[in-house]
Amino acid sequence: MAASVARDRLPPLVWAAVLIGAAIMVAPLIWTLLLSLKSNTELVGNSGAALQPPYTLGNYVAIFGSSSTTRWLLNSAVVSLGTTAGVLILASLAGYGFARLDFPFRRSLFVLVLLGLAIPSQAVILHQHQLFADLGLHNSYPGLILPGLIGPFGVFFMTQYMRAIPKELDEAAMLDGASRFTIFWRVILPLTVPAQSTLAVFTFLGSWNDYWWPLISATRSDMYTLTVGLAASQMNYAQTSGLGFLMAQAVFASIPIFMVYIIFQKQIVRAMAGAALK
Amino acid sequence: MPGLELRNIRKAFKGTEVLAGVELAVAPREFIAFLGPSGSGKSTLLRIVAGLETADEGEVVLDDRRIDTLPPGDRGVAMVFQHYALYPHMTVRENMAFGLKNARVPRGEIDALVSDAAKVLEIEELLDRKPGQMSGGQRQRVAIGRAIVKKPRLFLLDEPLSNLDAALRLRTRVELAQLRQRVDAGVIMVTHDQAEAMTLADRIVVFNDRRIQQVAPPMEIYSRPANSFVARFVGSPAMTILPARLDGGGDFARVVLGNDARVDTRVPRNGLPQGETVEIGMRPESVRVCGLGEGTTDAEVQLVERLGERSLVYARLRDGAAITAEDEGTTSAKVGDQVGLRIDGAAAHLFGPDGTGYHRQAA
Ligand SMILES: Nc1ncnc2c1ncn2[C@@H]1O[C@H](COP(=O)(O)OP(=O)(O)O)[C@@H](O)[C@H]1O
Ligand SMILES: [Mg+2]
Numbered sequence: 001m002a003a004s005v006a007r008d009r010l011p012p013l014v015w016a017a018v019l020i021g022a023a024i025m026v027a028p029l030i031w032t033l034l035l036s037l038k039s040n041t042e043l044v045g046n047s048g049a050a051l052q053p054p055y056t057l058g059n060y061v062a063i064f065g066s067s068s069t070t071r072w073l074l075n076s077a078v079v080s081l082g083t084t085a086g087v088l089i090l091a092s093l094a095g096y097g098f099a100r101l102d103f104p105f106r107r108s109l110f111v112l113v114l115l116g117l118a119i120p121s122q123a124v125i126l127h128q129h130q131l132f133a134d135l136g137l138h139n140s141y142p143g144l145i146l147p148g149l150i151g152p153f154g155v156f157f158m159t160q161y162m163r164a165i166p167k168e169l170d171e172a173a174m175l176d177g178a179s180r181f182t183i184f185w186r187v188i189l190p191l192t193v194p195a196q197s198t199l200a201v202f203t204f205l206g207s208w209n210d211y212w213w214p215l216i217s218a219t220r221s222d223m224y225t226l227t228v229g230l231a232a233s234q235m236n237y238a239q240t241s242g243l244g245f246l247m248a249q250a251v252f253a254s255i256p257i258f259m260v261y262i263i264f265q266k267q268i269v270r271a272m273a274g275a276a277l278k
Numbered sequence: 279m280p281g282l283e284l285r286n287i288r289k290a291f292k293g294t295e296v297l298a299g300v301e302l303a304v305a306p307r308e309f310i311a312f313l314g315p316s317g318s319g320k321s322t323l324l325r326i327v328a329g330l331e332t333a334d335e336g337e338v339v340l341d342d343r344r345i346d347t348l349p350p351g352d353r354g355v356a357m358v359f360q361h362y363a364l365y366p367h368m369t370v371r372e373n374m375a376f377g378l379k380n381a382r383v384p385r386g387e388i389d390a391l392v393s394d395a396a397k398v399l400e401i402e403e404l405l406d407r408k409p410g411q412m413s414g415g416q417r418q419r420v421a422i423g424r425a426i427v428k429k430p431r432l433f434l435l436d437e438p439l440s441n442l443d444a445a446l447r448l449r450t451r452v453e454l455a456q457l458r459q460r461v462d463a464g465v466i467m468v469t470h471d472q473a474e475a476m477t478l479a480d481r482i483v484v485f486n487d488r489r490i491q492q493v494a495p496p497m498e499i500y501s502r503p504a505n506s507f508v509a510r511f512v513g514s515p516a517m518t519i520l521p522a523r524l525d526g527g528g529d530f531a532r533v534v535l536g537n538d539a540r541v542d543t544r545v546p547r548n549g550l551p552q553g554e555t556v557e558i559g560m561r562p563e564s565v566r567v568c569g570l571g572e573g574t575t576d577a578e579v580q581l582v583e584r585l586g587e588r589s590l591v592y593a594r595l596r597d598g599a600a601i602t603a604e605d606e607g608t609t610s611a612k613v614g615d616q617v618g619l620r621i622d623g624a625a626a627h628l629f630g631p632d633g634t635g636y637h638r639q640a641a
Contacts (some may be wrong), residue, residue, distance in 0.1 A: 137576025143469030168363035171330050176428075186376075190367040 003167075036251045037059070040242025047243060055063050059248035071222060072229035077256070078141055079214070079225055080207040082150035087203045088196055091151055095158025096184050100170065110159070113160045116152030121212070129216055144214055148207050161195040162188060180182060197267045201260060208257055226253045281306045282327070282432060282464060287336035296322050298488040300336070304395070304464055306431075311475035312468045314485030320468045323485075324434050327466070328357050329465070341431060351380065352586070354427035357434040361441065362417045364409040364424070370396075371405045374424045381428075391427045398460065399423045415446045416537050422454075426461065435467040439474060454478060472512050484508050488591055495586070505633040509559050515590060517559045518601045519629065523555040530638075531628060533558050535599040539575035542623040544638035551630040559635075564625035567591050567605035573618030577601060579611050593619065 010018075035047065037055040063069045097103070098110050121128075127148060137143035165188060173183045214225040224232065230249055261268065289297040296319045304310050312320040325331040327338055329350035338346035345353040356377075364373050370391055378388045396402045399419045409417055418438065423530055438454070439447045450559040455478055458465060469475050475482045476496040484491040484499065484507075492504035503509035509517045522533040522541075532543045533556060541558060550556070570576055577593035580600070589609040593601055603619050611617055628636040 135286065166363065168359045168361055169365060171328075171350075172357070172359060172363040172365070172424075173376070174330065174350045175328060175355070175357050176424075177349075178376070179380075179381035182380065187365055193367075 008107040032247050032250055035244055036247035038244045040244045043243045053069075055232055059245045060252065062245055068221065068229060068233075069226075069252065072224050072226045073253075073256075075141075075144075075218075075223060076208055079144045080204050082141065082145040083207040084200050084203045086145065086149040086201060087151045087154045090149060091154030091158040092189060092192065092196070092201060094155040095162050096188060098155070099157040099162035099165075100188075105208065112154045113155050116150070117156070121147075125212075125216065132217060137218050139220045143217050144223070147213055148203075148210070151203070152269055155202065157199055158192065158195060161192055165191055194267070194270070195271075197264060198270070201264045201267055204260060205257065208260075279303070280465075281308070283337075283339040283349045284323070285328070285337040285339065287323065287326060287333045287338070288291075289319070289326065289331070289333050295488055297326075298332075300490055302483060302490065303404050304432075305389045305468065307462065307464055309458055309465045309478060309480045310467070311471065311479035311482045311483060312466065313472060313475040313482050313512070314491075318485040319395050319488060320470075321436055324357075324436055324466060324468050327353075327354055327432070328434050329353055340592035351377075354431040355434055356428045356430035356432075357436070358425050358438045359420045362409070362421040363418055364420055369406050369408055370401065370412075370423075371506075371533035373409070373420060374427050377428050378546050389436060391429075393421075395423045396428045397514060398426070398457070414442055415450065418450060419444060422457070428612065429463075431463050431467045432464055433461070434526050437468055439469070440471070451477060459600050470513065476512075484511065486511070502637045503559075503627065503635050504601070506557060506559065506629040507633065509627060509629070509635060513561060515602050516561055517561050517627070518565065519557050519559045520595075520599050520601065522556055522558040524550065524556055531556075531636075533626075533628070535575065535595065536599055537575060537595045539595075539621070541574060541626055543626045544624045545626070545628045545636045546639060550628065550636060551632075551634075553631070555631060557629040559629060560621055561625065562590060562602040562604045564622035565601060565603040566620045566622070567603050567609065567611055568618040570616050570618050570621065575619050576616060577603075577619050577620070579615045579617060581613060581614055582609065582611055584609070591617070593617065618621070 001166065012073060012262070034051065034055075035043065036059055037057070039056050039058055094113075098113075132138050132143050132146075137146070169191075170183055173187045179185065192247055210225075211231065213228045214228045215231075218224050218228060221229070230253055233246070233249065282302075284300055284302040287297055287300040288295070300323060312324065314320050315373070322331060326333045326346070329346070329348065329629065333346060336346075337344055364370075365376065366375065368575075372397060374392045375388050378391060383391070392405070395404055395492060399422060401416065401419050401423060404412060404416055404420065409420070412420070418441075421438075428478070439450055442450055451474060453538065458478070467474070476499075479496060481493055481495050482499050483493045484504075486507050492499060492508045494504075499508060499512050503512065503517075506519055510519060520535055522535050525532050525534045525540070525548060527542065529547060530543055531547050531550060532540060534540055535558070543558070566573075575595060577595050579591055579593050581592040583590040583592075586606065587607050589605045589607055589611070591603045591605050591609065591611050593603060595601060603609060624638065630636065632641050
């Protein structure tokens with residue numbers, strides 16, 4: 001078909017443009033990687049040394065030596081996974097309710113959820129901070145996870161996805177003697193796996209990269225997430241062990257994200273393409 | 279009384295009445311076809327029997343048990359959906375076992391039931407596939423299989439063949455007829471395809487305008503339509519129905535068409551409504567093309583359809599009325615020709631002013 005012809009014979013000029021674009025995108029990443037592989041002393045005064053050997057893994061060894069980074073990594077993992085799991089559960093249940101159940105004020109409530117999309121988190125941050133302080137939840141995992149569970153987008157997304165599943169399937173299951181919960185659990189939920197994985201990837205990435213709320217809520221360094229921790233060490237540049245170490249931290253911090261992208265590449269691309277087409 | 283009984287079923291959607299007091303009795307093991315134009319409430323009635331829709335009024339009774347108060351899964355009915363509604367993430371085996379699992383049938387028994395049904399439907403080699411990996415015809419069989427394993431007392435099929443291509447539809451129709459001999463249950467099939475209804479059903483229920491128009495065996499629906507709607511709806515091409523005037527006769531009614539052509543029918547004169555305005559109905563096969571002036575009336579040919587073994591001739595009478603006639607496959611009639619038409623009065627039907635049908639006495 002037309003699309004595959006276009007893919008097979010990309011005009012040379014387009015090829016060149018794509019290559020240049022890719023090179024520009026990749027250059028800082030490679031630069032970071034190279035810097036992270038140099039000893040800090042060599043980089044003092046001349047970061048250009050990164051282009052020549054000798055290279056060393058010393059900075060990475062140092063990361064594991066200092067307990068903070070691994071602790072932050074663990075915090076980020078707990079918070080991101082906890083948020084993702086929570087969002088999936090809540091969005092699926094709410095989505096099923098909006099898509100399939102008939103209850104009073106269903107439409108109004110759905111509109112309310114949509115309005116939630118329009119409220120920036122900055123607008124509520126003061127009260128949120130106060131609330132969590134009153135509840136004594138700062139510097140705790142629940143304190144870091146709970147705000148991330150407010151997910152109007154997830155609810156909207158799952159509702160739309162479930163609405164698109166033919167009602168005939170529910171009806172077939174009803175005739176097959178399935179209970180409401182069995183229909184949700186055995187018929188509808190398995191069919192939403194593509195949506196679940198898309199939502200999971202976005203939630204995970206968003207939570208992993210979140211900087212603001214952990215910065216406000218986690219004031220003790222042992223409750224820092226990776227983003228907050230890394231930023232804190234960079235602000236203290238004078239006290240760090242140097243540029244190479246910083247870069248190693250950055251590389252280290254991006255490994256989990258990198259893996260998520262690699263593993264879920266298909267879902268991410270599909271989600272992006274879907275968003276573009278609709 | 280065993281079998282299915284529908285008592286005074288009423289249903290409205292948001293104030294719009296869809297079923298206005300439907301009464302129907304279906305014998306055990308009977309094959310019933312619901313036939314009617316789209317939107318006439320066939321699916322709604324089927325879904326009321328299944329429990330997917332609730333009637334506003336009336337009762338559904340199956341084998342002397344009132345079932346309209348039970349959830350769909352407890353009614354002893356199984357349904358085959360128009361788009362099959364197979365669970366896409368389950369294999370064929372899992373699709374067929376799902377209902378049995380919910381009914382807590384023991385594992386071993388489920389396996390036996392599923393493989394029996396698979397054998398009957400010749401889908402054994404598909405058991406581990408998913409619906410997405412099968413053709414439409416295969417999905418159709420699996421959908422039927424999923425209904426069969428539950429050993430229901432009544433099968434409900436909503437336009438089960440409408441998604442198949444013509445060749446496959448014919449084959450599946452034959453298979454459905456054969457299958458029907460093997461299952462010990464009644465069948466209600468919704469269709470808007472009269473050939474399906476005619477060939478498969480023991481009795482046809484014709485729907486229109488919120489009501490059942492006629493319930494009768496296929497040949498009776500065809501030869502003794504209860505009213506002019508049924509007469510027009512069943513038969514292809516449709517029966518020609520023209521205004522006419524009663525004009526004496528002996529035991530049987532004689533009518534005069536708009537252009538003064540006279541037709542002697544075999545419809546008994548007594549029993550006909552008062553007054554002389556009626557309509558006469560003629561199937562194409564009882565209107566034959568003949569030489570000009572040799573028939574009951576003359577007409578001008580508007581269109582000729584050659585079907586091979588016969589031809590259909592669409593013509594216009596002198597007063598402008600359209601009439602459909604039949605001729606040999608090798609007809610020489612051409613558009614614009616003046617021809618004669620011989621109307622077989624013995625096969626003609628009369629319809630009263632309210633549409634009620636009057637026919638020759640049954641043999
Ligand atoms: N869930 C519903 N809500 C509103 N109107 C409906 C619903 N289901 C069916 N109808 C209406 O009821 C009428 C009969 O529909 P249906 O029983 O599906 O007809 P058929 O199967 O004979 O084509 C149609 O006018 C249809 O629009
Ligand atoms: Mg229908």
